[in-house]
Structures are given as structure tokens and as C-alpha cells.
Amino acid sequence: MEMTRREGLAAVLALATTACSGNYSSPVNSVGTASAIDSLHKLAKAKGMRFGSAVGAGHSGSGSFRNTGYASLLKRDCGILVAENEMKWQSLRPDPLSFNFAPFDEILAFAEKNNMAMRGHTLMWHRPQWQPSWLEAYDFGTNPATEAARLLTTHITTVTDRYRGRILSYDVVNETVMEDSTLAQTAISRAIGGTEALVDLAFQTARAQLPDAQLVYNDYMSWEPGNEKHRAGVLKLLEGFRARGVPVDALGIQSHIRIDTYDPSTGTGPRQEREWRKFLDEVVAMNYDILITEFDVNDQALPGDISARDRSVADYAKAYFEVMLDYPQLKDVLAWGMCDSYSWLQEFKPLRTDGLAKRACPYSADFAPKPLHSKLAAALQTASAR
């Protein structure tokens, strides 16, 4: 059969895409095709779960829905998305009076067009360095508690009104527990009279707005040694929510797992599996659901060799998912980006001492699936149905 010039070009492009992307035009899960790539969301869905990722609204060379290569990964693997930055106050709130919804709206439109759900991240990232600078410098006036409550509730009602029925799960509060287990303080928490008052009001406002949505407290306490106090602080906060009757449904476990120290005997890094299970047991015993909200693997301390490094990252993640998937309360797993090149970890200090890029995500820079992708697929395949 003869090809037209245009068909010829299309065929060449398809081949090129296949070559550099690890066969991403191949049918998902086609049996017998050695290079077929499993859809992580399809595998999750078969178990009553969802798999998803963070995505941005930046230019076409970033981890954005505008990047066609990146968008293909999302379409293959994801049934749920979360905006990497576009719902944060720093992006939504240029000043005390206005809202800039456009970048987030574009991401939501992409998700809906592709039948993907979206999570809301976050209504209050409670760390001073992640507040807009105007808020940290804000003059709360003569009745600071009233003004702080007004600012917070206006923000939450405006956002939740706008996305009513379209976003069913919110990280209402992100990272208010410090690593020494105390609660973070910001200008708005001082103005309202304390961090508990602020976070309680955030959840109460969200619940009044959205009686049926999943309201999540999200944080990065993790299983590596050194996180003991952070975990204890999070448990204390969760206990306090229950004691005060604050409407919180789930703990978002960010899952930025990390190899800070290389252990040649295991090929990966140290972790406190027993203590981590105990932490999770305590969380679910308080009747919280759990989510993995921001999974990636910081390979900062692994030796440079790429194939050994990819294997170690995958093994470390496999061990993590073996524990996490034991909990039927876990139904949503979101990665903080699907492709190494756009991972926030490339800028997150400390960088690798050898100057190499981190290999934290399921896909490499050329959109080829890595061992991490197949280990995630295998973990989901062996998970029990929920």
C-alpha cells in the first residue's frame, strides 16, 4: 500500500515517539507485547483503588498538561490528578482581595476532559515560607482574631464554592507539624490565637461547605530514622482532632521516601518498618483513612550508576508499598510527578554530590518507564481488593 507524504511523516513520527518513549503508543497491557506498559490506574482500579500524579500548568517543557509527552504519561497511568502548585495561596492569592483561578482551572479542564478526578492541594499550607509574602506581612488590625478568621474562611468558601461537585477530596491543611513535633506558627495563626484554632477552623469551614467531601490532613512524616518526633507530633494532632470533634477524614501521607544513607548490605537505605507500621496502626485505629498523596523516591545517597540506582530506587519503593498496601484504608496513590526531568527534587537540597540528576519518578527523562514503574505495577497487581 502506498503512503501519502503526510501518512509517511506520521509513521516516522509514531516510530520516533515509540523509540524515545518506551513504546507509549502501544496498547495498554496488550498480552504478548513484551514492551507493552501497564497502566497503573487500570491496575489500581481493578483493586478498588486509584493511581494518579501531580501536574502543573507551566510551559510545554515542564511537568505540565501542555507538555504532550508528559500528558501521554498522565493519560496512560492516571485516574486522578493534583495541581503541583496552582491551588496554593502563593498561586491563587496574588493579594488580599483577589483570586487567580486561571492556571488551576486549566488543569481541572484537562483532568475532566480525560475523565480523571482531581484532588485539592491545599487550602492552607501552614508554613511561613509557603505563605504569600503579603500574608506573612499582613496587618490584621485592631481585632486580629476576627480578621484572620475572615481571611481564612473567605478563602476556603470561595475555593470550595467554585469547585463544588468537581473536587471531592481536599488537603485542607498541609504540614502544620514541625519536625520537633511542635506546631508551626505563621502570621495568620498568631493573629487568630494559635495554630489549633486556625487548623480547626479550616476543617470546620470545609466541612460546613462540603458535607460529603474527604477532608485530609497532609504531612511528610515518613519511615526513615530521624522522623520519630515528626510522627509523634502528627499522632498528637490527629488525637487532638478526635478529642475536639474536628471533622478530619484522612491522613495524607506524602511519601517523599528517601535514601539519605546508602546501606550496601541492602542496596538501599535504612527504614524503621516496625515503627512505621505502629504509626499507621495508630492512625487507622483512630478511624482515619490514609492516602499516599505525593510519592517519589529521593535517591540522593545512592551511588551514581544508573541501572543499579534505578533498581535500588525500585526495591526501596517496593518495600514501602508492601507495607502501605497492607492497609485497606489506603485507596488513593498519587505520585509527585511521573517523569524524572520535571521532579521538584531536582531543585530540592541537598542535591546529589556527584551532580547527577535524581531518578525519583516512574519515568526517565525520555519518557521511558523505569524499574520503579514495573515495581509499582507489580505491587498494585498483588494488592488485595478494597
Ligand code: XIL
Ligand atoms: C512543591 C512543588 O513541587 C514545587 O514546585 C514548589 O516550588 C514547592 O512545593 N510537599 C508538598 C508539596 O506538600 O506541595 C510540595 O510541592 C512538595 C513537598
